[in-house]
Amino acid sequence: MRCALALSFACSSGCYERHGAREVLLDCDGFPPTCAMQREGPCGPWSLVDPICDASGLAACPSGATALDDPPDGEGATCLPMHREGGPMRRLGELLAGVEGEDGTCVWLGQDGEVVTSTGTGYGLSHPAAATRPSVRGCPGGEWVGGAFPRSALDEAPGARTSVLDAVRFEGRDLVAVRRYVWDREAPWPGLRSFGTAFATWDARDGALPIAPPTFAPHEETGDALALLDGRLLALSCGPSAEILHFDCALARLGDARDPSDRAAWRFQRGAGWVGARAEADTILTSGPERSTLRFVEGIGWVHLYVPGFGDTVMIRTSARPGSGWSAPRSLARCALPDDDPDAFCGSPVLRVERMDPRRPDLLVVTYSIASLAEDRDARRSAAPEAYWPRMMRARAR
Numbered sequence: 001m002r003c004a005l006a007l008s009f010a011c012s013s014g015c016y017e018r019h020g021a022r023e024v025l026l027d028c029d030g031f032p033p034t035c036a037m038q039r040e041g042p043c044g045p046w047s048l049v050d051p052i053c054d055a056s057g058l059a060a061c062p063s064g065a066t067a068l069d070d071p072p073d074g075e076g077a078t079c080l081p082m083h084r085e086g087g088p089m090r091r092l093g094e095l096l097a098g099v100e101g102e103d104g105t106c107v108w109l110g111q112d113g114e115v116v117t118s119t120g121t122g123y124g125l126s127h128p129a130a131a132t133r134p135s136v137r138g139c140p141g142g143e144w145v146g147g148a149f150p151r152s153a154l155d156e157a158p159g160a161r162t163s164v165l166d167a168v169r170f171e172g173r174d175l176v177a178v179r180r181y182v183w184d185r186e187a188p189w190p191g192l193r194s195f196g197t198a199f200a201t202w203d204a205r206d207g208a209l210p211i212a213p214p215t216f217a218p219h220e221e222t223g224d225a226l227a228l229l230d231g232r233l234l235a236l237s238c239g240p241s242a243e244i245l246h247f248d249c250a251l252a253r254l255g256d257a258r259d260p261s262d263r264a265a266w267r268f269q270r271g272a273g274w275v276g277a278r279a280e281a282d283t284i285l286t287s288g289p290e291r292s293t294l295r296f297v298e299g300i301g302w303v304h305l306y307v308p309g310f311g312d313t314v315m316i317r318t319s320a321r322p323g324s325g326w327s328a329p330r331s332l333a334r335c336a337l338p339d340d341d342p343d344a345f346c347g348s349p350v351l352r353v354e355r356m357d358p359r360r361p362d363l364l365v366v367t368y369s370i371a372s373l374a375e376d377r378d379a380r381r382s383a384a385p386e387a388y389w390p391r392m393m394r395a396r397a398r
Contacts, residue, residue: 028053034068035061036358041169042134043098043106045298045353070137072357078336078393079139080386081367082108082130088150089128090116091385094348094369096291097167098132099174099202105131105142106354107153107202108367109164109176109209114385115150127164129153129207136357139392145207154209159183161192162211165291167202168226170233174202175260177223177235179290180214197223199260215261220278222252222266224287225294225304227322233260234322236294237268237278238287245309247289250281251323269323285317285326293351294322299361300397305332305349310373312337314349314366316397333395335368338387343374352392367392 028051036046051059061067081095093112101107113128129145129152144150154162165177177199184193196214203210216222222237224247233254238247250268257265267274268281275281285304292306302319304326316332319325335346348369355365370388374380381388 027057028059029057032059033061034359035065036068036136037062037065038134038354041100042104043100043167043169043354045356046134046136046358047298048358068136068357068359072360072363073137073394075363075394075396078391080389081140081392082132082142082144083386083389084141088115088117088148089144090114090122091381092128092389093371095130095367095390096164096348096350097176098350098352098354099167099176100169100204101131101207102204103131104134106134107131107145107204107207108140109153109167110390111164113150117149125150125152126156127152127154127162127209134354136355140355151207153207154211157211163290164209165197165223166226166293168228168233170228170260171258174204175226175233176200176202176209177226178209178212179221179223194218194221197221199223212261215263215266216278222278224249224290225292227294227296229296229322234294235266236287236292237281238292239278241286243286245289245311246286248283249285249287249292250278251284252278252281284323286329288315288347291348293349293366295351295353296322297351297353297356297361297364297397298358303351303364303397305351305364305366307335307345307347307349307368310345311347312345314346314368314395316364318397330398332364332366332397333393335370336391336393337370338372338380338384341372341374341380341387343377344370344372344388346370346391355392362397363394364397365392365394 032051091114095108098106108130110128113125116122132140132142161181163179167176181192187193197216198212198214200212224238225236227234235252236249238249241248255265288306314332315329317327317329337344346368350367352365
């Protein structure tokens with residue numbers, strides 16, 4: 001756009017957009033602008049809105065909307081979000097759920113980072129957080145919470161580890177599901193034992209995620225993925241499956257009490273009804289370990305994304321309803337793994353609806369993490385941190 005139009009039509013000689021070698025007047029009859037708006041906050045999806053026309057026929061996007069001047073990014077584009085040469089974050093393990101920042105940003109909660117300062121000294125971060133600006137174009141490259149000296153959004157207790165699972169905007173706040181672990185030498189690889197899942201509320205003012213006590217015990221952990229349906233909170237509850245490296249998931253629903261930390265307020269789907277015991281619930285789908293994505297996408301329906309344990313492919317299934325009718329899983333896209341590491345795998349797929357172009361609702365924007373089973377994996381990550389940096393990709397939901 002050659003003229004900035006926000007609250008009023010400010011172009012005395014008209015507003016123009018360049019199409020090839022021509023300059024075309026943006027009017028309501030010939031070439032109106034394509035306008036989009038986020039109605040659910042900076043971490044919510046974009047939707048197309050009609051431009052506003054004045055008496056002379058000139059067009060502009062309404063207040064709060066953005067003009068999509070450029071063509072959509074194409075399928076297959078992959079990048080390293082928040083990666084910057086010379087930036088403070090030298091190594092990053094994961095970029096997970098998004099929560100609202102105070103300044104109109106969508107803050108991506110991360111895990112396992114390493115910071116290098118301008119003096120060459122470094123320190124580790126359990127939960128770095130990246131403040132990204134909502135956009136449907138390009139690769140996110142915002143600021144870390146803490147600026148030039150990134151800090152953790154969560155303070156771990158000695159011997160403990162908290163794994164961020166998913167987040168959703170619920171009752172005017174960002175609700176974050178987490179799994180609580182303790183280090184245990186007797187536990188299976190990687191030496192962590194879960195003691196349940198919990199729900200915490202993101203503090204946008206302080207850029208912090210307070211620790212909450214577990215709501216669900218290990219045998220009924222709930223919160224692997226979160227979603228909303230008609231204002232009601234839904235969650236996946238996934239446990240061991242007969243199929244190796246997969247997990248059987250039930251659908252949980254929060255009752256009228258509206259307090260997710262109240263275990264008694266949760267019910268699990270069984271047939272056409274709901275029961276209080278996780279052991280009596282139906283399995284509605286299978287998933288990968290630790291976390292997955294459950295979201296409604298306009299034009300597609302309900303979408304579930306996951307990666308099988310130690311896998312190399314993001315899988316997708318779809319349904320018209322979250323509790324039944326799921327399609328068979330199929331490949332969405334292969335992960336971009338290091339060529340020289342046969343033991344590398346991917347996981348933790350997150351659907352970034354705030355990065356999806358509403359002109360291409362079939363083109364999903366997904367981030368995922370990269371790890372390795374190699375005995376020298378720490379040395380590999382230290383030598384080539386970019387090879388194991390989280391990726392963001394655009395892939396078509398076929």
